[in-house]
Amino acid sequence: MMTNKSTKQLDILKFIYEKQQQRGYPPTVREIGDGVGLASSSTVHGHLTRLQDKGFIQKKAEKTRAITVTPTGIQALKKADILTLADTPAPMINTPQDIVASLDEETIILKHNSNTMINIGILNHDYLIIKKETAIPDGAIVAVILDKNSDGARQTNVYRYFKERNQVRLQPENSNLKPVITNNVEIIGQVIGVYRNEIN
Template sequence: MNTDISERQKKILDFIIDYISESGYPPTVREIASATGLSSSATVHAHLSKLEKSGYIKRVKGSSRSIEIIKSQHNKKADSDEINNNVVLIPVVGNVAAGKPILAEENIEEYFPVTNDFISDFNNVFMLKVKGDSMINAGILDRDYIIVRKQSIARNGEIVVALIEDEATVKRFLKTDKVIKLIPENDYMKPITVKVVDIVGKVIGVLRKYF
């Protein structure tokens, strides 16, 4: 066993490997601290920095769940290839505006890890954080993260992200002969009726944080 890392760092590394194996995505700094008996996030970051410098892990800047396992304590790739190949980092977009590239670097706030068995095709996929309760009857709550596939067309009944006066809204799409209706999934809200709408993408998944 390698001695370039401390016993505490070995414990942290073991926890990260076990966590990814069970959950399909890496733990947060807070979860690492709780599991390993550390009271300070700064201390966890220091240990993670040492693990990264020693080549055991890799982190992606700007994401709370960004740890990738590079090698185990036995200096082998172990199950890291299988673990990392099962996780894809999806960009979380902070702003959607007409005429601007959605996935431009300045629009990306962080990256969110999602396993391959949750979504089969990650091409042109991004995430948005939901604001408001207009889609609660569809199981989309305030502060949820929706996974969106970028596309400019939609079928009736699909939940879409659309731009209304340069503001993104999440609604159910319905097109009639004369108008387009963006229908909320909330009994206390009325549909938005327009003649033309800019479809940003189709909602293909919902994720919820409990911390």
């Protein structure tokens, strides 16, 4: 008979596996707690330790995101009928483990879907490592959300950031594009790295 504790551990295992598949990197301890309804990070750490002891995950204690579900863990999910062979998760971002392990609570990976920065080697479909920042210096490369259309549709893009009087100039690194002048921009964070799965 499965106990409440073992059920919660399977919930955590499933949550880690799904986030890894959806985003290409594992969730943080805080995200795991939020995802499975545990408010205490120490309780989450306890479950993770027991999952590691069972061989269901591998983790590095000093890294917040260095958690991976092992083949044994995947089999445990299948045996519990939580994960079936019919599941078709999204393709993973095959980021090197040292990049994933270096991510923290304030760092995310975002897929870039435009040609705004091609002159400096940031290409369409690259994955950008973005640090959430409150103070952005002039000239920094930032990921932003803009209200692009009259219907309020929002689009994520990447530009160089310049503060000019009471407005912002978002400067593309593409000679075919004009800068965006706006006073209505939401900054996701500063781009601190680029990862590309393959070279075309």
